[in-house]
Amino acid sequence: MSIRITRRGALFGASGLAFAAAACSSGPRRPEPEPQTGPFRHGVASGEPDQSSVVLWTAITDDAGGEYVFQVAADESFETIVFEDREERTYVTSNAISTFKVIATGLEPATTYFYRMLFNGISSPVGRTRTLPVGAVARFNMAVCSCSNYPAGYFNAYRELANTPDLDLVLHLGDYLYEYSADGYASEEAERLDRVVDPRHELISYGDYARRHALYKTDPDLQAAHAAAPWLMMWDDHEVANDAWTTGAENHNEGEGVYEERVYNAMLAYHDWNPTREPEDQIGTARIAEIGDLATLVVTESRHVARDQPMDFSTFPIADDADPDDPANRQAIADWRANEIGRDDREMLGAAQIAQIADAFGAAAGKPWRLLGGQVIMGRVETPDMIEALPGWLKFIVSKSDDLAWGYIQRSQFDIPFNLDAWDGYVAERERLYDAVREAGSDMIAFAGDSHNFWTNQLMDDDGHRIGYEFGTTSITSPSPFERVPAPGVSFSRLIEDKNPDVIRHNDRDKGFIRVTLTPEAMEADFVTVSTIRRRGYTAGSDSRWRVTRGSDGLEIDAI
Template identity: 30%
Template sequence: MDRKRRRLVAALGAGTALSVTGCGGSGGSSAGPVNTPTPNQPGPVTPPPEEAPRVRFEHGVASGDPLADRVILWTRVTPQGEDSDIAVTVTVASDPALNSVVARYDVRASAAHDFCVKVDATGLQADRWYYYRFAVGDQLSPIGRTRTFPAAGDFIDRARFAVVSCANYPYGFFSVYRAVANHSDLDFVLHLGDYVYEYGPGEYGDFPERDPNPPYEMISLADYRARHAQYKTDEDLQAVHLQFPMIAVWDDHESADNSWRDGAANHDPLTEGDWRTRKQASEQAYFEWMPIRPRQSGDTSTIYRRFQFGDLMDLIMLDTRLEGRDEQLDLPLDPARNSEDRHLISATQMDFLLDHLSQSSSQWRFIGQQVMFAQLNIAELPSLDERSAQLRGNLSAINMDQWDGYAADRLTILNHLDDNRIDNVVILTGDIHTSWASEIYRNPSSLLGDLFEKPLAAEFVTPAVTSPGFPEGAAEVAGALIPVVNPHIRYVEAKTRGFILVDLTRERAQGEFYYAQSIESYDLRGQIDSSKTKVVTVNSGSSRIIEDRPVSRPRTLRTALLHPRINDEVVS
């Protein structure tokens, strides 16, 4: 168990203040498309050489960052010989058999980008499913399925997507990913970070035959590339990428535990070199190996961005980890955490967030980000003035890595929501390996707070794919004790791996917490423990959390029947 959760468990037993967080422990191709065809007129394809180099597609295919007219397509070509550039053809079609071709692209895989291939497939129609495949001569990748988003402003009555985070390879099978892939009717998957972990063997998990590669902590560019490569050989993760586009952000372990702008808790400059060099290496590998679109060519450091799903949802993705974060404080009672000079995100990113919240005309506004936004207290302390009361949830906070350690930035966002009467805001969070559903207030104190007022937002925190939560016994104590001191926290499940399925309509945002039966049994991969399923709902115009409504019905016409499941068997 990592040191931050260990301190929380100790505090819950002793009733003392402490520090806790989760997820801790001790680019694309070298060229863009040669042609830019329209959806109805495929462009010319350069014939492959008579003897194409021998390759393998060991890491599957993936897609991501869907917009109304384009989506990123990704694969990695593994050379079986010399490491010269490799010509790759990408085919996009509207049918699983790839008979109705809408676009073809010629690209090159090169050692400069670790033979990863990324294509921004443009000129597509909005709100459509597409299928794609990569080829080197007669050597073919699996066929992937992806989709474009509805055009901004188009009337949309429903969206369904999964929220995941914290997948540590050495802790067990990626059963949760398989469970997500089994929901064939999702529009996309949202990954909130800790897609890979940096540790060496035995440092954070020791599940048999799942030792990390390389067999030491990753520090260099080659290390980060090798670790991403290992993760993408996992069949359950490949199943998710094969079936859905993914929108992803990094958290700390894609670089190092408890990282911030200028360092990390798990980085020692004396033995591990310059932090900036290490951070840049981790960012480069992330952009090479993930289906993410850079803000501009060559930018591998900026991941905050926005997506629009018709007129139903705006999704604003933040980087609360590397872009603007000041170093975490050590002591929970340090008053510096209320300082206006401490920031979790930069002024530029804050303006980006507030501007898009104000400009949004969608029915719902979602914020996808890494660390817990709601106040998490271990005790209740009195407030002396109004501003102290607004920040008061932070006076007795227990986790300096999350927004509690940067209370002024959180207050800026909450004041903006209140002052501008911005409604229907749902924050989606990862990082902490446990499940939470909270109402968001300025001051959620049970004694002096504003719990009788309308909440300013709601937050759903997704459990981990494999990384550990609280141990048996402590998890039950946490689930019972935390809501008593924190009445705005309406649901806590502190030990079981799983994911959130968000089912969104114009009337309500529903978070359905699904939990895996096992991450240790290969035969139980993808199986859900239905006895633990939890449903929390926020009605439009309210932000209050309603518990235990029925689970939503899956789609049966638009997606599941017209676009059959392909995660278990490649359509040919």
């Protein structure tokens, strides 16, 4: 039996919006694949597995039509086919690109399968997928990633992810693509790297978002990562627009049309171009994956369901260069944090999602692990005093060259939150989430993306009780905010670690992903790094490795 989710035909046609695969040259680490030609130029993907089914995805570039067949087999040679879905399609436009998606059902739990599409006798690349387990699980391997900006550099981290053996699941926590124009964010090297985005303008319409997804899917490293394992995906803000919330976004204005229409366009394209199960409203709420008796994974939606507008420093109550030793200024900051940032009605997830998390974690209280996949950093992070820590020459250069960075440096004297778009801008709801987890008789391991930095944090509530630990993944290519300030000899990471007792490890330099291994006895997280994103050849390394176990007083963490 098969369940068809969507068939978007003739997405691009006679208007000339055809796509070729991204150019690629051999690197010393791994032989690079040739660019895809023929009808399957965008690779294959699988996603959102459960114990008996998985979503399969591909796209076809063709103007003649014909018969296609999705096949799933128990072996890579396709001698034992366990699922087949067959249909015919007639195209009405030239050079059309159509996406295809089907749920392959009737599969066995904890089983590796191989899949492909045949179109008029031509085979797509072969992908590997795997169903979720039931019952006892000795080991489960995941990769956690986020923030892939096409013009910023090559997706070497995706290539290294694809090289990970025995991968059961890829957890992608958002910013799969970026909405900016060709001269926008992180595009300084795009021309030299031959990674200029298409379309060249900012994304607004359905066609805009679909074209950008299509461009990303021509990248050979991303194709390899999708073909290596099933993905469980959740968007962050840039799949629509920067710093998005339920009714708007920082990177949206009235001249760009009705915001709700932009969200609809972006979400429709997201589902068309990814191996997702589609909720009726294209957004839905949290996704839950049951990993046998080993773990329950809840992945939250944090942008379009409940989020209030992120705060920024436009409401900062005193001048950036005010005297930090003046008691009146200190009181103004304290009042601002309590009455603005700390407002009880500010939401990111909403009550319904928090209840969903509590129910899922309560039901999983007997399992070794309860995992929460979010988008933004949950741990408490205060900004270190940059005025005190930075050398005078650097402060002088920044004050004369970068107003935004200089304002941040000046405000850092006042013990302010590091990122108001993260959970530090939604502190009351964070406490409600912690309360719900604790009342469910649970603890948790949280994963986050968004920040373009690696993090290891302990999650502490306002009363000093540990709720769990957090591992934040760096980006695939998107630049760290600290790259804005060239500061030889200055370790921003060390400043953050020294300032914040809840931050165990911070890395503001490297690109990569987190490799996670779950067993009944321990959870291990390896911060995998790549040496460069400016050329195809790279070497892989490890920033740090962490092991979480359960001791007499709850979860314990050690560097390994």
